[in-house]
Amino acid sequence: MTFMQSSKRYLSVVFAALFMLTSLISVQAQAAMVGTNEVIAQQQLTVDRAELKGMLQDEAVQEKLASMGVSPDQVDQRIDSLTADELAYFNTQLDEAPAGAGVVGVIVLFLVIFIITDMLCATDIFSFIHCINR
Template sequence: MKLLQSTKRYISIMLTALFMLTSLASIQAQASTTMVGTHELIAEEKLNLDRDALKGMLADEAVQDKLASMGVSPDQVEKRINSLTASELAQFNAQLDNAPAGAGVVGVIVLFLVIFAVTDILCVTNIYSFINCAR
């Protein structure tokens, strides 16, 4: 009888220690995972939607003709749109919202020209020969 009680006690101590070790390992594993907040996901999705809307404006034939006459390919424009930061994209969309209704195509073209000038200044591209790199 005494042997059975001491065996039970020994097994219960071992099982308790094993349970505590596995619990600590799972807590440590949970703490190391990175959680992404809802606001971060919403901001990223809004950025993607803004980029898609801008690329949709680029699909307009009049815009493509005007850019082609200036020697700028649609691929270059798309690369630059993809490289815009969230604040630059928000500023651009605000400018588009404030533009008059009939000036949409001209506004888009002027915006792309400004974006090209900024990327030339930042040494990302070299489209305009009269703009020197800032470096």
């Protein structure tokens, strides 16, 4: 047998083993129907977050949060970490608030968010609030 024939045989065995190995490991994709309710809920979550972040663009709110030592980045991170139920609750509370109390309502809302995240050990902004997970 010549060198060329033996190397072809060796390569064919290696490639056959490689083919069998990759076919066993391959991941199969599964598709499923996505319900309309799931799509609407996801879009509503996005809209609620954008609405809440839009309320923070007010200068009075920005100044008050800065005076409390809270950066806009922290606020954005916390809004992004809220669940859909929490966002819906906060947005309904803000919608029901009187028109003149918008700034105060937003500030109180974020104080509540900060207190909850401090209690859950996610942050440590207020030193007088102790973590409930310890």
